[in-house]
Amino acid sequence: MNAIGVSVPRLEDDRLLRGQGRFHDEIVRPGQLWLRVVRSPVAHARIRGIDVEAAAALPGVVDVITAADLAGMPRIPVRQPSPGIDFTPYLQPALATGFVQYVGDPVAAVLAEDPYLAEDAADLVALDLEELPVSLDARAGATLRPESRPGESALVGTVDFSYGDVDEVFATAPHVVAADLKVGRHSGTPLEPRGLVAEWNARARRMTVWGATKVPYFNRRVTARMLGIAEHQIHMLESDAGGSFGIRGEFYPEDLLVPFLALRTGRPVKWTEDRTEHLIAANHAREQEHRIELAFDERYRLLGLRGEAWLDTGGYIRTHGAVVAALTSALMSGPYRMAACRSRVHIVTTNKTPVGTYRAPGRFQHNFVREHAMDLAADRLGVDPVELRRINLLDGGELPHRRPLHVFGAPMLLDGKDHLEHFDKSREIFGYDTWREEARRAREQGRLVGTGCAVILEKAGLGHDSAVVDVGVTGAIRVAMGGANVGQGVETVMAQIAAEEFDVRTESVTVVLSDTDILADGSGTFASRTTVVGGTAVKLAAEQVLAKARRVAAGLLGTDPDRLVVRDGGLEADGEPGRRVTLGEIAAASFAPPYVRTGEEPGLIGRGTYLADAMTYPYGAHYAQAEVDPGTGAVKLLRYAVSYEIGRAVNPALVHAQLVGGTVQGIGGALFEEFPYDERGMPLATTLGDYLWPRASDLPEIRTEIFEDSPAPGNPLGVRGAGEGGTAGVGAAVANAVRDALRLTGTVGALPLLPDRVMTLMKSQDDDGATT
Amino acid sequence: MKPPPFAYHRPDTAEEAVQLLTEYGPDARVLAGGQSLLPLLNRRLVRPIALVDVARLAALRGTGRQDGALRVGALTTHAALERTADPHVRDGLPVLPETARLIGHLPVRVRGTVGGSLAHADPAAEWCLLAVLLDADLDVLGPEGQRTIPAAEFFTGAHRTALAPGDLLTxxxxxxxxxxxxxxxxxxxxxxxxxxxxGAEIVLGPDGRIAATRIALGGVEDRPVRSGTAEQALLGGVPEPRLLDHAARLAAKDLDPRADHRxxxxxxxxxxxxxxxxxxxxSLARSTARLQEATAP
Incomplete structure (x- = not known):
């Protein structure tokens, strides 16, 4: 029983390191056709006509479809409705209908015998488009009523999580500090672009789909409804995936087109997204413009926060609905003591790629906005930025702390131990005071070095998931769970949780994820929830197996079930090691009439479903030390560190890996990654030459510390999610370090801090210096 | 990400390559290391009807001396220059291996060629800058035979050169x-x-003053440019930081920089x-070191 808490090597690595991964692109079916999506070359237009004749006539082309071939089919629904907002007019059809809303909007689909021909044919599809004015700024465009959505406003809705009498607080507050800040458009851009293979077996009347990730069960339900076939006719199979980060695996237009065309042609259909497609078709994220005000009393205590934001959702509302806006708004107050908070987020359509949830959605943004404003406030109030945070962090005497809000239907209960203690402890471990001293000395020598920190409130463990665990007559243990393998090591973690229950080696457990034929329902992998929710479901299912095994073994050993203990994959009478049966022997016996007669499912099978009543709220702190090159504006990170309260780490090495990987992605969004558009709505970053991923040479050593001070009270494992805490605070800490390095009197204004923007900041600072 | 159909040829001699390029005219492209051309092909941003793959032309590979000049064959890879043991390069033009190291990543340097980069004529490319800085001559084999184009005349704009259809940079x-x-x-x-x-070159005279200098900038305008005003300002001067800074300011002031999304x-x-x-x-540090070596007892 010592599998949990151990950094066992990942079960996935053997196959991945040997090139035996099961990625969708390796699926090749006999008679397979290749799909190529024809995409809008303009940002906003009325579709006057689409001529597919030349494309269809090309030898080797099997089918060409447009929206006309999908008549009557519903639009892609949202996964999570948002009370008070009707998304219907903003949902995306699988192929553009009447109008195109962004460059990349799918307008036609071509099927051909090989991928080269498919692209040749796609070139021959002639689009007759009447261009319309484009909107590219959510704040300026919030009042537009675009003619492509008759009767509808560009403002989809406003999400508002507020409590307390904010205006009263601000009317009487001794100090108010305000800032306008923007977060640029970037996204989770997995190494492996998307792709799907679907095959219709006419004899079995079943569809097999390879390549679904993140939420295969939801996608199966949507596919069934849109195609008009039964869910049980669709078999979604687990695959490896080269990253998801929240954006891969949502139900996109291509997720309908591939199975639709397989059904229509009776031949297997494959689609593999190329990088340029990926950068304009898969969900973008993050782009928000914020106005924030903080109110303080004379003793630097936060009295309230007022925030308003405009979220650029792009051309349509995709499956997440208003989740990004909700998570921006609901957690805006962070880990601080605060009597009143108003946080509104306006969701506005523009003519850009639609956005979705990307690792730490909403939190990357609001942590940047709030924590950067805190540093600005510290300067204005004349107090040290660390001290300002210490004064306002919720401490052990105040936790658990109830915010007077409901998030996703549940009360918002901050369930941690002590935010102040965490901040003090992690600064001590990382030696943050020394970092600050180093920076000060470097500045004395004329270098532009600065430090910044940020405290974050995270959230994890939303909703439910299910698992089934079975043990066969050979003693082999199989775990099937509804989450998805997106490269994060979930297979290993689920095996550890089962191995702990059965007292076996982790590598002896077989884990199957998101196979819809083995497990009838699951929820998927998102929102740092898989270990919390899916892991608990696995534990519950394993407990059920053991309960049955105890009853059977008690009969076999002639003892009381309560006297049996689990040891080394078997049950034995406590204190009598010789009196023992193995799980395999118990499984074999369980098929005998006395045990079947009980009415239970025969065999050693256990099923578990776990519903988190409310999210758990992990927390952490980010620290950065940065140097700016005065000649180029380049920001070099000299040091970086993250601390994180995990509750309980099932596999500490994997938690560290999540934090490091998350931090690297956060650094991308803070310094490099951006999707710019020209004034006509043409995307300008369509290759990795222009969309800049952080490289190893751009990174400092990233130190991580995981704390297990506060096991989550809401679940039996005590675990809190690990997936997003590494990303959530990076924009904030990096911006604060750059602001410190440049000794800015104002804010950095916007992320990412690309060198030309940093150069402009330096010049504006010089100008300020000259005039004051 | 798949190219449209094209004809593919792999000639055995430069003359044969020129003959093929002449036959196809402006719609043919020369394929060398493929580090710029293949991504453009796959994205369908160029649609040649034929590719003439010159990779087999061993005569166009490597470095050598020719009438006091250093000759670099068009098919010499960036990596080959980066690692060269040729003393003419190591001692006479150490800036070549240093610059090679700045290009791309190792897989790009192993495949990409000097000639390919020059012919692609990206305004920011390192070899184009060095060719202009050091007044290089570019050797071209065309339908009419061999000719030489000075670097100052070779680059005619962003991705534009004096090469005509049928020409092969050798x-x-x-x-x-x-x-x-x-x-x-x-x-x-x-x-x-x-x-x-x-790029810059400063040569100090025996008196310690700047006896000769060159400055060139890439990536700013549509082709690499020399900075005459800054060079004039330095000539004959005592190489103090203030003078260098003044020259750098002049060099920047003279420019008409392009703007784009980058x-x-x-x-x-x-x-x-x-x-x-x-x-x-x-460059000054190098020149000072050489002067000290030369005057050392």
Whole structure:
């Protein structure tokens, strides 16, 4: 029983390191056709006509479809409705209908015998488009009523999580500090672009789909409804995936087109997204413009926060609905003591790629906005930025702390131990005071070095998931769970949780994820929830197996079930090691009439479903030390560190890996990654030459510390999610370090801090210096 | 990400290549290392009807001396120059291996060629900058035979050169050693083409004053440009930091920088000043060291 808490090597690595991964692109079916999506070359237009004749006539082309071939089919629904907002007019059809809303909007689909021909044919599809004015700024465009959505406003809705009498607080507050800040458009851009293979077996009347990730069960339900076939006719199979980060695996237009065309042609259909497609078709994220005000009393205590934001959702509302806006708004107050908070987020359509949830959605943004404003406030109030945070962090005497809000239907209960203690402890471990001293000395020598920190409130463990665990007559243990393998090591973690229950080696457990034929329902992998929710479901299912095994073994050993203990994959009478049966022997016996007669499912099978009543709220702190090159504006990170309260780490090495990987992605969004558009709505970053991923040479050593001070009270494992805490605070800490390095009197204004923007900041600072 | 159909030829001699290029005319492309052409093909941004793959032409590979000049064959890879043991390069033009190291990542340097880069004529490409800085001559084999084009006339715009249909770039000649030349560049990420690159050569006279100098900038305008005003300002001067800074300012002031989504014009000018200053300082350090070696007892 010592599998949990151990950094066992990942079960996935053997196959991945040997090139035996099961990625969708390796699926090749006999008679397979290749799909190529024809995409809008303009940002906003009325579709006057689409001529597919030349494309269809090309030898080797099997089918060409447009929206006309999908008549009557519903639009892609949202996964999570948002009370008070009707998304219907903003949902995306699988192929553009009447109008195109962004460059990349799918307008036609071509099927051909090989991928080269498919692209040749796609070139021959002639689009007759009447261009319309484009909107590219959510704040300026919030009042537009675009003619492509008759009767509808560009403002989809406003999400508002507020409590307390904010205006009263601000009317009487001794100090108010305000800032306008923007977060640029970037996204989770997995190494492996998307792709799907679907095959219709006419004899079995079943569809097999390879390549679904993140939420295969939801996608199966949507596919069934849109195609008009039964869910049980669709078999979604687990695959490896080269990253998801929240954006891969949502139900996109291509997720309908591939199975639709397989059904229509009776031949297997494959689609593999190329990088340029990926950068304009898969969900973008993050782009928000914020106005924030903080109110303080004379003793630097936060009295309230007022925030308003405009979220650029792009051309349509995709499956997440208003989740990004909700998570921006609901957690805006962070880990601080605060009597009143108003946080509104306006969701506005523009003519850009639609956005979705990307690792730490909403939190990357609001942590940047709030924590950067805190540093600005510290300067204005004349107090040290660390001290300002210490004064306002919720401490052990105040936790658990109830915010007077409901998030996703549940009360918002901050369930941690002590935010102040965490901040003090992690600064001590990382030696943050020394970092600050180093920076000060470097500045004395004329270098532009600065430090910044940020405290974050995270959230994890939303909703439910299910698992089934079975043990066969050979003693082999199989775990099937509804989450998805997106490269994060979930297979290993689920095996550890089962191995702990059965007292076996982790590598002896077989884990199957998101196979819809083995497990009838699951929820998927998102929102740092898989270990919390899916892991608990696995534990519950394993407990059920053991309960049955105890009853059977008690009969076999002639003892009381309560006297049996689990040891080394078997049950034995406590204190009598010789009196023992193995799980395999118990499984074999369980098929005998006395045990079947009980009415239970025969065999050693256990099923578990776990519903988190409310999210758990992990927390952490980010620290950065940065140097700016005065000649180029380049920001070099000299040091970086993250601390994180995990509750309980099932596999500490994997938690560290999540934090490091998350931090690297956060650094991308803070310094490099951006999707710019020209004034006509043409995307300008369509290759990795222009969309800049952080490289190893751009990174400092990233130190991580995981704390297990506060096991989550809401679940039996005590675990809190690990997936997003590494990303959530990076924009904030990096911006604060750059602001410190440049000794800015104002804010950095916007992320990412690309060198030309940093150069402009330096010049504006010089100008300020000259005039004051 | 799949190219449209094209004809493919792999000739055994340069003459045969020129013959094929002449037959196909302007719609044919020369394929060397493929590091620029293949991505363009796969994205369907160029649609040649034929590719003439010159990779087999061993005669176009490697470095050698020719009438006091250093000749670099068009098919010489960046990696080959980076690692060269040729003393004419190591001693006479150390800036060549140093610059090679700045290009792309190792897999790009192993495949990409000097001639390919020159013919592709990206305004920010390092070899184009060095060719202009050091007054290189480019050797071309065309339908009418062999001819030479000076670097100053070779680059005619962004991705435009004096090469005509049927022409094959066979090599580049650096006419004299330039042991003190240096290059500095900056882009947001190493391994990508820089936003701006600067090259400089300072030669000190026995009196310690600047006896000769050259400055060139890439990535700022549509082709690499020399900075005559800054060069004039340095000539005959005592090489103090203030003078170098003055020259760097002049070099930046003279420019008409392009603006695109990667950088606004003003930022390119800022970088031009910074990088000119840095490359002048690097070249001066080399020149000073040589002067001290020469005068050492």
């Amino acid at each position: 090599g580049v000649r650096f006419p004299r050693p330039a042991a003190t030349a240096a290059v500095a560049e900056y882009g947001p990420q190493r391994g990508s083409l820089p936003l701006v690159a600067a 950088a606004p014009a003003g930022y390119r000018r800022d970088l031009a000043r910074t990088l000119t200053g840095r490359t002048l300082a690097a």
